[in-house]
Amino acid sequence: MASDWKTRTKLVHDGIRRSQYGEVSEAIFLTQGFVYDTAEQAAQRFQKIGDDEFIYARYGNPTVRMFEERLAALEGAEDGFATASGMAAVNAALMSMLRAGDHVVSSEALFGSCLYILEDILMRYGVEVTFVDGTDLDAWRAAIRPGTKAVFMETMSNPTLDVIDLRGVSDLAHAVGATVIVDNVFATPIFSRALENGADVVVYSTTKHVDGQGRCLGGIVLGTKDYIRKTLEPYLKHTGGAMSPFTAWVMLKGMDTLDLRVRAQASSAQAIAEALAGHEGLSRVVFPGLPDHPHHAIVTDQMDGPGTILALEIRGGQAAAFRFLNALEIILISNNLGDSKSIVTHPATTTHQRLSDAQKARLGISDGLVRLSVGLEDTGDLIRDILDALKHI
Ligand SMILES: *Cc1c(COP(=O)(O)O)cnc(C)c1O
Numbered sequence: 001m002a003s004d005w006k007t008r009t010k011l012v013h014d015g016i017r018r019s020q021y022g023e024v025s026e027a028i029f030l031t032q033g034f035v036y037d038t039a040e041q042a043a044q045r046f047q048k049i050g051d052d053e054f055i056y057a058r059y060g061n062p063t064v065r066m067f068e069e070r071l072a073a074l075e076g077a078e079d080g081f082a083t084a085s086g087m088a089a090v091n092a093a094l095m096s097m098l099r100a101g102d103h104v105v106s107s108e109a110l111f112g113s114c115l116y117i118l119e120d121i122l123m124r125y126g127v128e129v130t131f132v133d134g135t136d137l138d139a140w141r142a143a144i145r146p147g148t149k150a151v152f153m154e155t156m157s158n159p160t161l162d163v164i165d166l167r168g169v170s171d172l173a174h175a176v177g178a179t180v181i182v183d184n185v186f187a188t189p190i191f192s193r194a195l196e197n198g199a200d201v202v203v204y205s206t207t208k209h210v211d212g213q214g215r216c217l218g219g220i221v222l223g224t225k226d227y228i229r230k231t232l233e234p235y236l237k238h239t240g241g242a243m244s245p246f247t248a249w250v251m252l253k254g255m256d257t258l259d260l261r262v263r264a265q266a267s268s269a270q271a272i273a274e275a276l277a278g279h280e281g282l283s284r285v286v287f288p289g290l291p292d293h294p295h296h297a298i299v300t301d302q303m304d305g306p307g308t309i310l311a312l313e314i315r316g317g318q319a320a321a322f323r324f325l326n327a328l329e330i331i332l333i334s335n336n337l338g339d340s341k342s343i344v345t346h347p348a349t350t351t352h353q354r355l356s357d358a359q360k361a362r363l364g365i366s367d368g369l370v371r372l373s374v375g376l377e378d379t380g381d382l383i384r385d386i387l388d389a390l391k392h393i
Pocket residue numbers: 085086087088090111113114154158183185186205206207208217218219
């Protein structure tokens with residue numbers, strides 16, 4: 001609420017709406033609807049809804065509103081709309097503004113469900129989508145044309161951690177009046193400077209670092225007041241992607257510690273990457289915080305930190321990668337990320353198994369590649385767990 005507050009203050013206090021009881025912790029308003037004093041008041045509210053007024057939880061709810069305002073304040077966005085999952089947010093951000101005949105340019109290195117929306121759903125409704133290698137600015141320049149309506153990208157790709165030059169792509173998009181929409185999960189809301197670098201709309205799966213403790217699915221779309229209220233809200237409130245008030249409360253509690261957690265996880269990730277660099281069992285250690293990462297300069301220039309995920313390529317392909325996963329004692333085999341518990345994933349056989357061999361090869365998803373989401377455990381314990389497991393490959 002105070003614009004000069006620093007991140008940690010915003011994360012604890014911003015957006016709070018206290019009831020008449022003066023509760024310290026944010027209240028859960030687990031209610032679908034709201035009563036009106038009079039018939040006239042109901043009629044008036046349906047005509048024009050005020051800032052602290054609600055009609056129905058699919059349109060908005062006080063607990064959800066607290067969460068939206070807190071995350072918008074953190075990102076520096078004018079407004080936000082919270083959703084039931086990250087995918088509901090990605091879908092609404094795109095579907096609410098596009099129509100048949102529009103042209104979209106997208107990075108091809110996308111989360112599988114994002115790819116489905118762009119490649120299957122949008123195309124089916126007559127939106128033309130051109131896919132490019134997101135790290136190649138010349139490819140974006142060649143694909144973006146007068147009339148292009150939007151560009152879409154994951155600012156840092158999953159699982160190979162390529163980092164897109166957001167400022168460069170935004171300049172090209174804005175030159176033709178296209179809206180820049182970014183899925184910013186891997187960058188995290190703590191290290192993001194997406195709006196400053198040209199993004200118009202920022203989307204998060206808050207299932208990841210914002211909850212950060214493996215409990216609830218959630219998402220949010222952030223942008224200008226005009227885009228959120230005039231373009232996005234009509235779509236979301238009528239199609240039913242709203243976040244539950246209980247989820248919003250869990251997310252608010254997650255935000256109290258978000259900065260502490262993400263910074264601790266990122267510094268652990270950095271230490272792990274440095275400890276593993278040059279290990280004989282690994283053909284690649286990919287972490288955007290390492291100076292030899294191909295896009296290290298973009299991270300330094302356009303973000304406040306390197307994220308909490310690393311990718312390791314195990315020598316010996318899938319069999320060796322599986323032996324590594326199975327030998328880990330602390331780190332869990334799962335597919336979430338940004339959690340307080342460290343999690344390892346084998347993308348080629350799980351999250352990215354739908355891709356063809358050619359697509360996998362183009363995106364660098366080899367049989368030996370594993371993705372490691374670094375949690376809050378002791379860094380030394382994690383390094384020991386990884387080094388011990390690597391003895392089994
Ligand atoms: C997890 C994820 C999503 C989807 O979020 P859900 O909350 O699982 O729906 C979208 N994009 C990226 C980059 C993700 O990591």
